[in-house]
Amino acid sequence: MTSRTLRTTPAQIVTPSARSAWLRRALRSTLTYALLIALAVIMLLPFIWMFSASLKLDKDVFRFPIEWIPQNPQWSNYRTIWTRIPFLTFFYNSLKLTAIITFLQVATSSFAAYAFAKLEFKGKNFLFLAYIASIAVPWQVYMIPQFILIRELGLVDNHMSLILLQAFTAFGVFLLRQFFVSVPNELLDAARIDGLSEYGIYFRIMLPLSKPALATLTIFSAVFVWNDFMGPLIYLHSDSLKTIQLGLRMFIQQYSADYSLIMAASLVSVIPVAILFLAFQRYFVEGIGTTGIKG
Known part of the structure; x- marks a missing residue:
């Protein structure tokens, strides 16, 4: 037997302590994944119940114990929601x-975030703090003066009322400003030396680098507008202008509600x-992880 056959590598030696550490890591990973799966199931449970309820007759929606898989699924509910009310019109208005x-x-x-983050002008910090402080003012405080203003402009029962009122957001300025601050100033100075204007820097440098923050704001803004109920309720009166959230309310009558249709429309x-x-x-x-790195 030669010395070559007796030679072993460190990888071939498995000590009891190493084996115990590997078992602990495996057990920890298993428990972590089991916990995450359980949390995911709990979070999806309301949607599963909604889907189950949307396939039932109205009298069976709240029957206990819950029948998760209906014996006679009512797929016609998904067809009825488009004919019972002008659901397609509401859907289009919400998308628009x-x-x-x-x-x-x-x-x-x-635009505002770029100015607050990368441009120098008198009163910048005070103006930014005052703008951000408006987030703390409840909407109910200025709801009535806002309505009076829109009424004087003749924009009640018009989509333009909601568009003008929601075209600006202090939260969006704060979110994007925090991301823009993290972009090195040296990169912008080099662009200025090369003759690029501030608009060119904004469009050709800041926006391409800010895709995560822009995507984050896009999701937040779109979800808020899509789910908005009070705004359309106050300013939109005609059925041809109402949004999908107001349309869901039409399935509720004075003494009853079509819960199965409500669940079907909600899922759509x-x-x-x-x-x-x-x-x-x-x-x-990526945007959630990177915004707010610098203050």
Whole structure:
């Protein structure tokens, strides 16, 4: 037997302590994944119940014990919601308002955030603090003066009322400003030396580098506008202008409610938001982790 056959590598030696450490890591990982799966199931449980309820007759929705898989699924409920009320019109109005308002909020917030983060002008810090302080003012405080203003402008029962009122967001300015601050000033100074204007820096440098923050603001803004109920309730009166959230309310009568149709319509209304989140998921996670690095 030669010395070559007796030679062993460190990887071939498994000590009891190493084996015990590996078992602990494996057990910890298993418990972690089990906990995460359990939490995911708990979070999805309301949606599972909604889907189950949307396939039942109205009298069976709240029957106990819960029948998770209906014996006679009522797929016709998903057809009825489009004929019982002008659901397609409400769906279109919500898509229209969400797209326009989200675009305006991202555009105005990014412009203001760039100025607050990278430009120097008198009173910048005071103006920024005053602008951000408006977040702390409850909407109920200025709701009535806001309505009086819109009424004087003749924009009640008009989509333009919601578009003008929601085109600006202090939260969006704060979110994007925190991200813009993390961009090195040396990069912008080099662009200025090369002759690039401030608008050129904004469009060609800041926006491409800010995809995670822009995606985060897009999701927040779109979800807020899509789920907004009080705004459309106050300013929109005609059925041809109402949004999907007001449409869901039409399934509720004075003495009864079509809960199965409400669940079906609610699930359909979730689809655009889910698609938006899945499309921007990678940027959204990255944006949550990177915004707020610097103050």
